[in-house]
Amino acid sequence: MNERHQLIIKNAEIHRQEILDAERWLWRHPQTGYTEWEANAYLIEKFEALGYELVRADMDPEFGKIPGFYTDIDTGKPGPFLCIMGELDALDIAGHPESVNGMTHCCGHNCQAAGMLGLALAFKEPGALDGLSGKIRLMLVPAEEMIQLAFREGLREKGVISYFGGKPEFMHRGYFDGIDLALMVHTESLGKDLDFLGFSGHNGCMSKVITYEGKSSHAGGAPHLGINAQYAAMLGLQACNDLRETFLEKDFTRFHPILKGVNCAVNIIPDEMVIESYVRGSSLEAMVRENMKFNRALAGAALAMGARVRLSDRPGYAPEVHDMQFSALCEEACCELVGKDRVSFPDTLHPASSDFGDVCAVMPGMQFYCAGAEGAIHGTGWYITEPERAVMNAVRVQLLITEKLMSNGCAAAKKIVAEHKPLFPSIAAYFEAVNRLMLDKDAVIYDEKGNARIDFQNG
Ligand SMILES: [Zn+2]
């Protein structure tokens, strides 16, 4: 590591305790997507105390009030605009021993957010921007986890948001206009031997709310007068499960429904059953194709039982395709920091999904994992056991990556931007494509004789 790299890492090192304190504070204040007001207020205060001017998503006159903000750092010299992101939201996971009001940071976003404060502190140190060109946007983004779909649909109907994910919502608001490339480091449990892990990308996803409607009646005395929505739902899921062998391996299709339960008692035939699910896939085309089959199966099951089914599909996250040149630069920075044998960047896809994929759909982007947690991610045994690795390593490597991208007249960043081939030519073209996933249908329409018409596709 050369002298300059040692200096920029020292710029974070001198704020080590404040950064690690932020990680603990954020862990103790977990809130789910679009309700992260405590973390938002905490970080706004810290950033403003450092003299940063913020653009706040809760003070945007054109849009609804949601948590999240960004600030720009201008080196004063021309060059590409790099956006570095940290996520604010926690998970709805009441079974975690340290959950607060049923929520816990079981995806480690508290480390990302603390890391962003680390970057904000380091970039204010004397000499931090020496030799750099271009601009840096530090962005705190809400609502990465695609959960609580009914709550988000309510926000959408009220016009507070247009998209369920924080990053597509920020894209819609224009907060990514003019950005040339994007970076994010996510915490993971990677064991003792590995500090950094990067994939070629992530699966995309779309969200579904499936509502079966039947007819209530006495479960013992008059079941013949009812239509059991729960049975219709189970039949629908059985049909979806039986489609699994038709999936192509290359598509990485995932369908993982949860039954949200019935508002009913055990002696009543249930007249409603709500299911939430994703359809995941490695391409938009695969997601659309497999989702059509799921919707047909769900409608067929309703018809079999004489029930109705409402299908509500929403855009989720675009398949995340990393820029390989940017990935190689990140891998190089990781190796410089911790040594080659503690870094792995396999050329494979990770089957989880992230709204970082939406950003990567329109610009070169790279997200990779940093060790320091233990237990299964999204599980009740997840803890940040080594904040030194989870937070400080993430801060250090992001400083190094920024340096590599933006020093030397931004030569590396310029080359990545110039040679990148985005999935969509513009943010508008991207929205046009994902908006076509939006669907609201009563999928089985009966006539007076009991014959039915099936309607489960747009257009
Ligand atoms: Zn997660």
Ligand SMILES: [Zn+2]
């Ligand atoms: Zn996450």
